[in-house]
Amino acid sequence: MARELRPGTKVIRSARSLPPGEGAPVAPPLVQSVAFDYRSAAEQDRVFAGDKSGYVYGRYGTPTTAALESALAELDGAEAVVCFASGMAAIAAFVDACAIASGGRVVAQEDSYGQTRALFERWIRERGAKIVFVDVTDHAKVERAMREAPTTLLYVEAMANPLLRITDVAALAKMAHSSGATLAVDATFATPLLVQPLALGADVVIHSLTKYINGHGDVMGGSVAGKADVAKAMRDRTILDGGYMPPHEAWLCIRGMRTLEVRMRRHCDNAMRVATFLAAHPKVSLVRYPGLTSHPQHELARRQFGGKFGGIVTFDLKVGSQDAAFRFLDALQLAASATTLGDLWSEVLYPSISSHRRIAPEERKRLGITDGTLRLSVGIEDPDDLIGDLENALAHV
Numbered sequence: 001m002a003r004e005l006r007p008g009t010k011v012i013r014s015a016r017s018l019p020p021g022e023g024a025p026v027a028p029p030l031v032q033s034v035a036f037d038y039r040s041a042a043e044q045d046r047v048f049a050g051d052k053s054g055y056v057y058g059r060y061g062t063p064t065t066a067a068l069e070s071a072l073a074e075l076d077g078a079e080a081v082v083c084f085a086s087g088m089a090a091i092a093a094f095v096d097a098c099a100i101a102s103g104g105r106v107v108a109q110e111d112s113y114g115q116t117r118a119l120f121e122r123w124i125r126e127r128g129a130k131i132v133f134v135d136v137t138d139h140a141k142v143e144r145a146m147r148e149a150p151t152t153l154l155y156v157e158a159m160a161n162p163l164l165r166i167t168d169v170a171a172l173a174k175m176a177h178s179s180g181a182t183l184a185v186d187a188t189f190a191t192p193l194l195v196q197p198l199a200l201g202a203d204v205v206i207h208s209l210t211k212y213i214n215g216h217g218d219v220m221g222g223s224v225a226g227k228a229d230v231a232k233a234m235r236d237r238t239i240l241d242g243g244y245m246p247p248h249e250a251w252l253c254i255r256g257m258r259t260l261e262v263r264m265r266r267h268c269d270n271a272m273r274v275a276t277f278l279a280a281h282p283k284v285s286l287v288r289y290p291g292l293t294s295h296p297q298h299e300l301a302r303r304q305f306g307g308k309f310g311g312i313v314t315f316d317l318k319v320g321s322q323d324a325a326f327r328f329l330d331a332l333q334l335a336a337s338a339t340t341l342g343d344l345w346s347e348v349l350y351p352s353i354s355s356h357r358r359i360a361p362e363e364r365k366r367l368g369i370t371d372g373t374l375r376l377s378v379g380i381e382d383p384d385d386l387i388g389d390l391e392n393a394l395a396h397v
């Protein structure tokens with residue numbers, strides 16, 4: 001274009017690219033662009049067709065989100081990863097694509113994250129989905145459930161939310177595969193640092209990136225890791241269902257993820273101290289923490305998670321009433337009473353009014369989630385300050 005452009009056009013087209021110069025940035029570029037300009041329509045056609053790698057539109061992939069996907073693939077030991085706008089978006093996309101959409105049957109962990117279970121229950125009600133719930137720590141029950149009818153997917157959490165039951169990934173992978181089923185593992189609580197489900201035989205790993213992987217309470221995201229065909233199906237979901245992770249979220253998540261290893265070490269150390277404190281407290285009737293020898297799957301946890309036990313401690317108040325739980329929550333000064341986990345700071349969640357609110361009260365009770373059950377995500381504060389805060393809040397119960 002030889003003609004000098006007028007100011008009104010110049011400003012619109014200004015600063016589309018960065019001036020060239022020596023020196024690679026140490027932080028990844030944030031490419032906050034929805035669309036990508038092609039000077040050659042033929043090239044664009046090849047990218048749309050999938051014959052050439054490239055970027056076309058925000059739901060298909062963005063360079064910054066792709067950088068996060070590559071980093072996660074390396075951490076999970078996966079061929080490929082696709083990121084979603086939240087953990088739930090990742091779970092919904094994968095389970096639907098793998099089983100529900102084609103009428104496949106799912107055997108699912110009964111005590112999974114409450115909203116995962118609520119989603120599955122909604123699919124049963126609204127879509128007639130074939131999903132059965134089992135205690136996946138009871139292998140005979142899993143085996144029976146898998147053999148009752150042809151099963152497409154076995155869906156579990158490596159360390160379940162909120163009761164911290166531990167899933168034996170290697171054993172369940174064998175069981176799933178001997179029935180011709182896929183094993184998908186939500187490893188949000190354990191993170192790729194404590195468990196590598198793919199190396200243990202699982203086919204797919206899902207994370208809520210909102211939790212430990214980002215770790216700073218300012219990003220929602222989810223990921224599905226697996227073989228290239230899984231990634232292809234997931235990419236189709238982000239394109240048509242639209243739940244892709246935007247670049248700014250991905251950029252923040254990359255920044256958060258850089259400190260995952262040091263954070264996890266401190267989360268695990270602090271959680272062990274807090275669990276030990278709570279276990280000896282007269283106002284606490286039960287402490288669930290895989291690091292305590294009282295945890296029924298302590299040995300499995302030790303073996304599967306490489307001697308680390310995570311940052312979540314679930315405990316029951318001796319006075320198991322909502323009134324007592326509210327008094328405890330209202331008296332906390334350091335730990336936030338908040339519906340999330342895995343952040344730098346400590347957070348306490350009351351499952352029966354939040355994550356498990358949609359689960360019928362009698363089913364909650366059967367699973368072991370009572371009105372006295374609280375889930376504490378132990379932060380990386382000084383553990384003595386945190387224990388002091390808990391001690392003071394327990395005095396109000």
Ligand SMILES: Cc1ncc(COP(=O)(O)O)c(C=O)c1O
Binds near residue numbers: 161188189207208221
């Ligand atoms: C184990 C587990 N999986 C999935 C999710 C859903 O993730 P998100 O809140 O990012 O949608 C959560 C949320 O708490 C979770 O705890």
